Amino acid sequence: MKFIHAADLHLGSPFKGLTDLPLQIKQQVLQAITQSFTALIDTAVKQKVDFVILAGDQFDDVQRNLQAQVLLQQQLIRLADAQIPVFMVYGNHDYLTADQAMINLPDNVRVFGPKVTTKTLQTKSGVTVAVSGFSYDQNHITTDRLAEYPQRQSQVDYQIGILHGQIGQPGDNYAPFTLQELMSKGYDYWALGHIHQRSILAQKPYIIYPGNIQGRHRNETEAKGFYLVNYDGQQTRPQFQASAPVIWQNVTLSVADLTDIDKLMAAIQAAITVPENTLVELTLTQVQTLPPKLLEKITSGELLATLQTLDHQQHFNYVYRLKTEAQPLQVYQSIDAQYWQAAAKEVFQADAIQKHLGKLQQVEAIRELYQQKDFPQWIQQQTLTLLEQNEGELQ
């Protein structure tokens, strides 16, 4: 028996953390999630899987973008045409609400309600499968729902549990559970969702986070896709299938001993060129060793601009951000160090900073930034970098 386990599709979700993209790349980016999902369905049909499991967060928000719904419907219809049933739960982003979808899903799709239920299926080859799961009906599920899951049924050949949540304790926001609890149910496979970084938490039975199917920002790097799971009657063999057309990468490159622009460019190219289409955040370390004119090119943004105007027709490894790391120089004199530090304590206070913002406090993007816990330290670091960059002026 074969099935596909995927989660966190986040259909319709945009890419975050980019300020702009060249047109061709932008178009590919807009299509990236769709492409990844379509590839998933292609595999399902080609491999003639017995069923597909979608473990939550199919949509980015509870409003459910219309086109995302249409996309889901169209692709699930393809599965319906191939007589492949779908087991689906909704997660914390796309939880069930009273006024639901405007798009009707085909009959082969079996959605789990807010209470834990078990649905059974008999595959074409006669294997009986039971699937237990539930959908979120609100943003946070703080109780431990595992108690509601039944013990493994004896008369079925294979039992799967679907759970969109996170390891934790009751009171945590996302259906907290422990590995022991999962294992105690005696199921043959746990299809998890919610964590976007894929990982295999256990092997007997397999407890798997497939991760999301397409990275959307700098924290969702490397290959993304879904799991194709094979069960031959005795052993379960999950196999990761990459399906994301655009890969995020964070690359670090030391520029020590690079003395001119050509060597620098060559080194950069070597570091970022890969066969896949990538969006790269490139961090150059030890930039203090560079000749000043070269460093100037970096800090002025000229180097980045050059990197970004390379050809992106068929394939791109696009550097969307260029960061530099230098050995921190003493910006201020040590005899005044105490005053600098005292002043820093005064200036880099959350409330003090907020006072500066004025109307900017109301800007969503900005609020998001400064409401982060370590924002004062972070902005202090940025300011220090700024001073470092300008410390040449002081000499």
Add this chain to the structure above:
Amino acid sequence: MRITGVKILGFGCWVDQTLEFQPDYQVIWGNNESGKTTLLHFIRSILFGFATARGHKKYLQYIPHNSSQYGGEVYLTVEQTPWTVRRIKKGKKNEELSVFRGSEPVALAEYQDLIAPMTATLFGQTNFIDRTTLDQVYQLTDDQLLEAIMTVGAVGSKDWLQLAHQFTNNADQMYRPRGKKLVLNQLLQQSGELQTHLTDLAHENQDFQKLAQQVTQIQSQKKQLQKQITQQQHQLDQQQHLLQLWPQYQKWQELQATKYQPEIASADWQHFEKLQQQLQSQQQVQTNLQAQQAQLQLSRAEQTQLQYYQAHATELHQLQATKQQLDFTASQMQQQVKPQQQEVEAQIQTLLQQTDGLQATTQPLSSTELSTYQQLQQKVQEAKTTANAIPGIALPATFSKPSVVIVLSLLVGVLTGGISHNWFLAGVIFLLALGLSWWGLHYVRRQSQVSEQKVAAAITALQQFQTKHHLPQTPDLDILTWQTQAAQMSHYQTRLVQLQEQVQQYQQALDHWRQQTQNQLPDAIAPAELAHYCQRMEKLQQRQEQLQQQQLTDQIADLQQQHKQTQAALIKLLQQYHVTTAEELEQLHRQNLADVQQREQQRVLQQTLKTALPQLQQIDTNTTLENQISALQTTIQTDQKQLAVLNEQQAQWQAEQQHLADDNQFAQVQQEVEFNKAAIQETFTQWLSNQLAALWISTTLNQASSNRYPHMLARAQQFFARLTNQRYRKIEFIKQELAVVNAQKDRFTVRELSRGTATQLFLAFTLAFALEVADLSAMPLLIDDALVDCDQVRRSNIVGLIQELAATTQIIYTCTDIHTANLFAASNVLQLGKDDH
């Protein structure tokens, strides 16, 4: 620490020079370009490091022009211990630093510890005061000057201030609360626009839902309308059906109205028919019988005849038999005799034709006659033969003519003459010829005449015989044949006679019979009619017999009785139906039949109209019906048009739905929103860090200053008093405000001072701060021609000032003015320029 001397190997314009300094203070004076400034820079370079290619103008490298060496030594006294700091640079990168305490080398780390926290930068900022420091003050605005003064207490405060201003500037370039064209402002503007756009697009979901609702609604509307139309259609069909049935209905109505004649029961009618039939047949039979009777009945005449016949029956029968025989004979006559007669006659005719001269009565010759004829015939023949022997008989007549003879003879004569040319001869010949021929002819003629006579005689004899015996008059008659033929003829004639006799016999017999018959038969009857007569009589007899047999009269009487009975029954039946004659009943019956048809029709119509009847009965005329129908049709049309409109609307809405579903704009705008957000965050970070950098700097400077200020204030006050020649005795620092107080206890804010005085105030603070720093680091103070712009009176104050400063810190002071230099103790004055380069 105090600098006791220097040894310059190569620096700027200095080459291989050694100088000694006084530990308290050292004044160095010289003209411009004498290397004073260079010297100070040298000290700094040796102590803290050569200037690199990086960095700014303040701190120059002073690569020596005339020496291959670069660097030198500085001699220090640290806590009464002599130290040597030697720093040289070979080439571009090899900077060699060696430090000795006395003659012992010192670890560089220890040296660093010694000079810490002083760095080249710090030294430059705090322990190095030159004109530029003060000159720059002149370029500041009043506020900036105040600021400068207020923040003297931090290291490099002026530069920091400049940087802070730059940062603030940068930030202001990026964003201002009411800005429109600045980067962050524009991004924020864009953000608003994108959000609005997104919100509009986000309505898609609602719009889609709304459209779905509308579509459902319209579908139910359509359904209803369709139902309505179907109903109306049904009604229309019904009405049209009624209209169709209308004529039939009218007919039905008519039929309903008719009154029917009483119906003859089928049994009765059958009875009636039977009676009629009976009557008829009875009548028929009766008539037949009566006819028969009539037929058979003999008339009186017939009776008489019959009696007569019966009387003579036997004889008549006999005669009949005879007649039969005769008939038989007649037939025989007919069959045989007659034909034979005909045959013979034909044969006779044939023979007559064949033979000329033969007649019916011709008899064959007897044998003697025959031989006679033959002899005669022979004679003729002989005569002829002789005649023929005579030549010339055959000559044609023409030749006998004389004319011809003459001509011929002439001809001969001519010919001869011609040939012989002897006309005498010719003449002779002619005559001869003539004569010959004439004779000849004559002879011949005679001869022929004779023979002819003989012939004629023979012929005559023959002819006479012929006439006698009735032979034809032909001369060459073949008598034998004639004989045969004659014999034949004779035979035929005999036969003929025989036959005729037969006939005659029959005839006689017939006549006899005739006679007899005539006797027997009644007068009116001819014998030829015997058979007929007998037959007739026989028939009469038969009739009589029949009549007697059949008893016809009784039968007829019976029939008549029956007939009466039948008629009575008939009348009874008729009476039952109140009619008098059978025709009337028949008419009634026809009427009945017609009625049946009608009734049937009525029944059929009733059946046909059954379902529609109640409706039809409600309508008075078909015009009403037609009106209803046309009204319905109009309604249906209107409804169908409405339906089409609804369909169109539904299609439109569904197309809109599809458009919404296909529209990619939301995703695009969402992505733009993210781009915008990231850009805002980046720009904001830049802006904020610039703002905070400026703030950090000014806060630090303020903190440092306000920390050091109180202590510095005392010194600054002192210095300021000295520099202003005791004019201003006090400096007050109250609530961040700086003010000076003169002897008269008048307070002046810094803004109220003249620029020169303000500069001196700044200098006082700078010196005070330098001493603060010096307290920490005990480094000498290098003042490069900085105390200028003082009038003479104040100049001397500077001397006192330096001497005072020197108490705690070594001062190395350069100047160009000899007068100033002379104010100092000569031992502390070094002159550059004349002997050193």
